[in-house]
Amino acid sequence: MNLQPREELDSRVLGTLDEIEAVAAAWRELEAECADPLGYFQSYDWCCNWIREFCGQGTHKPYVVTLRHGDVLVALWPLMIVEAAGLKRLETLGAPHSQYCGALVRRGYASAAQIAKQMRDVVRASECDVSVLRAVVEGTALSELVAGDSQVRGTENVASMLDLSAYGSVEDYTAQLGKLQKRNRNRRRNHLARLGPLHFEVIWPDHAEFSTLVRQCTEMKRRWLAETHRLSAGFSMQGYEDFLARLGGDEAELNGACLSVLRAGDQVVAMELGFIQQRHYYAYIGGFDWDLRNLSPGKVQMDMTVGWLIENGVQAYDLLINPADYKASWTNRSLAVTTRAQALSWKGRIYTSAWLPRVRPALKWLHGRIPAWMERVSTLLRPTVCLLLYV
Template sequence: MFLHKLRRDSAPSSPEPCRGVLTLEIVRDEAGFYALQPFWDTLVEQMATSSPFVRWDWMSLWWEECRQEARLVVGVLRDAEGIPQAIAPLMLASESDAVRKHLVTLTFLAGFGDAHGERLDLIVPAGREDELTPQLCRVFKILRPECDNVRLNHLLEESPNRPHLLAVLEEAFSDAGVLNRQATRFINLPASWEEYEARHSSKWRNLLRRGRKAFTAEHAGIATQVGERMTIDETMKEFRVLHAMQWAEGISSFTTEASWRFHQRLAARWLPQQRAWMPLLEADGKLVAALYGFVEREQFFQYQSGWDRSLAKISPGKLVIRWAVDCCIQHGLQVYDMLPGDYEYKRQWCDGTRWLLDLEGFNPASWRATAFCALRTVRRWLPRSNSSVVISPNDSQEGNEPVLPPAA
């Protein structure tokens, strides 16, 4: 088997509080940013919440491929010896939205744009948030004159950093609070596939079994992993085509040039390390379904998928999720997280829900922020047109996303 049994601690021990005065530094240049690499993942592995999207590889590759006009403003809390004790991965950038593009936004590094992170946070060791996070959050007050607003997307509601972030936004910015709250569904993985299957109705089980039987008997179907029968480069090339089948042209940011370069580089690093997994399905001698996700501290994060629409009758989208879930169970993972997007298929597969928050606040001294807030107030009072969402024919069966996503 290509995947090995993972042995990672689900709850890293908290380090001892450091002694001496802590110094807050704002790293603005690439040399200072890359100098943080030896310390970055060590701190990430000590966080109370787990996320592959705050790891060094994700953040640094995003910066290299997707930054456009962004500026680094990474807050670093150092001890007396200069060793980083906590990091605020931040940037100044403008969103692509027609109105927000005029705002200079202080946000998480990789917080929006192509290949944005799906779960972001301050990097603070578990158990030290009350000690370190308020000191780290001083960076928001220091940077207020340089931004029109703060927007911190995809913060896990249960993060111990959340109350401290809200406190500094409410103190230093106007109209501060939670902008959006969205569900992220997950599966609490049991010890076996049979145990997981038993949680569902007989109809659900029978449909999946019939699809799997047709896949193997009628199409010579094979379940594999990247690297077993296809190289990483070959698989990624085919995966891009399969993924594009689920979306109208130009809708999915996953296959934009900047994002695709990012994921090709990330996959080349993380697939051999098994930080990324790609369960695959082959039928009739070709790749027909693939799922791409990340492993972090006994959790799997399902990121993107793709499948051949010509085989919709046997539900390859469902079958590749089934194979991915089975792989996670076989290798001792505890959670299968489907990330944001509250679609029906996720409700069918999952038995748990977490919540992600977008926090926001505005610089009271910024005329652009004042104008934006006034315009938004007016727009909220105006009647809204009911725009329909076009759903792909097999959305409820296959687990693929809508062709046109709902408005934010």
Template sequence: MQTDVMTSSTHASVQQRLATKALEDLSVCVLQTREDLSEHKDQWQQLEHSARCSAVFQSFAWTMATLENSKVAQNLRIFAVFDERRMIAALPLRIEKQNGLRILTGLAEPFQQYSEMLLDPGYTPSIILELLKPHLQNVGADIIHLRQIREGGALYDYASEYFTEVGEVDGAPWLDLTQWGSFEDYLKSISSRTRKTIRNQRNRLHKSAGLSHRIIRQTDTELETLILSSLKGRESWVEAMGYSSRALQGDGLQQFLLALNKETGSGCELIAFELKHGDVPISTEWGFLYKHCYFAYMADWNPDYEQSSPGKLHQMDVIEACFALGIDRIDFLKPASRYKMTWTSEVASVFDVVSPLSFKGHLHAQIWLQNLRPLAKRFVLALPKGPRAFLMSSVKKIIG
């Protein structure tokens, strides 16, 4: 009796035929209107539920809120992949016009924190992205620019191999709360020195006027006021430090958040946390609850309490609240700043990538993104805070 033996080359051939057959069974549809998206709401949300990554910034709620901006809605390009009639992947992008360039980028830029593709876990990311490749290349863009691709997501491995990295690699700290049975157990994992320092800082504030912490949910009428107030505080801090933020320019983020806050029951919930010293707010943090994960989107603090490290103090209350709410995971988002790393040792790599599609796109990538922009950024960040703030304020006035 002879036993059939499959060699490695035969196995590879079989795998290739299976992959080819899989591609033949799939189809791509480019959604370009709100109506197109609305027609696929149920399938989109089913895909969200089954996708292996928590892509809150590509959720149906985020996508619809983004389209409240008419300029974004006019340039919508959502690449949806179907296996027969079932949606198995969605990559929400848009064409951004910038200095004569047409840039294919994340739909919710500059508000989204990750670029990601929703993908059914039964499909291989590289196969789906190879299928999408000609469609991405033929939308009339000069360059594909995907910002903040996170390690562990559906885009990460493919983008690492086939796209060009630009800018600096950063990190997104995260915390898996299911490792501990309670908040008290979790605190034991923090160094005794850190616990002592924070305890002493909190005790000093407790003795003078007391500390209190509260959670503000999406149904609370105060939520919008608190978020809008924190946006103003954050904008003032960015300006005073001499930094820049595309997300805080104009009132786009404000309008987006107001639209998102109306999307109740969508599976993506706005939530805020506030720490007070007596009646004085000293730190505010807010973000999104999505698929048992809290995404810590923005923080603001009272500058009068800077010596007490209000952000670090408040983070302890936020983590304790997440335990009480039954949240499984916290994503602190980038950057991997020191106060975040006080509370976790886990960091996911995050990077930006480009793929030029035209001569202008190649020039933009090579001259600006890969060379001049990093040099300019290093120069500005090396300046003392005062001169840096003056320079950025002057540039802002010049460009309007």
């Protein structure tokens, strides 16, 4: 159905959990119909669970924008209002945990220009100082809607993924690896198997051990962060493990949260929490036994996960944003990602012209060069430092 450009869609902002739960069926139906392939972090399950865990303290308030034509939900943009240091920011709902900023848009009901105009009107009505979208992927529906927003200087990023659609089977995938890749893969598996027979499985939220193993996976990741002196704004927020353990998933539908588990004998040596939507897999958190790091259990698990995805008809293995050498060795495709910001007040103009492009990057650069003794002292303040550098 095509609307004339002059026809206004009915806009409404959902700001409470009750209002959001009331549109659950329409939200999920829009997810299924949405043409945007990178929309998991705008799914009802992700957003609603995040609100339940993190929006009870008053610092994060849901601001979910909906556009309707009659009874049909045409577009939905999950945002939130974050208040800190006297500044009100309009951000992607779920940040810093949501990896991609996005909007769900039903094609054919209105032009992109019309939807963008009405979305901008609702953004201005938020009474925030600034809107900040930290990971807008090129070519998505949201990238069209915010084309007029300024790109923050120095925020160029990429999302790395392995296109699995070219492989008809695991054997086909293996055959196309280089000789060195095959040799390294076999060597890693053989060395790890000295600890005991390797057993790999993918479990879903209805599995008795899912919640326990998700928490163990995050603890493995926390140790890696500590050992490598890295900061993570997402891990600094209390309740993160509880949130992840409550995410839904459906094995029969091949949709939602799932956990890859690799054991050597009876010992869990590596895991990966991922999400599947529309045959697209997001590798969200990987963890491995740090004491076995020289045996590369994480790489063995990744290789087995890729094989499982191919066997189950998944089309992409997405390693998400922030380039890294290991990602380059695993992937064959990338998408450009940028941060977009729009000042909505004089405070917002200072934030977008000074803090985002200059002050914040300088602080992150400085933190990466502090002496080891200062690093030990700063460990006590790690949660505060993480959130400060994320703002």
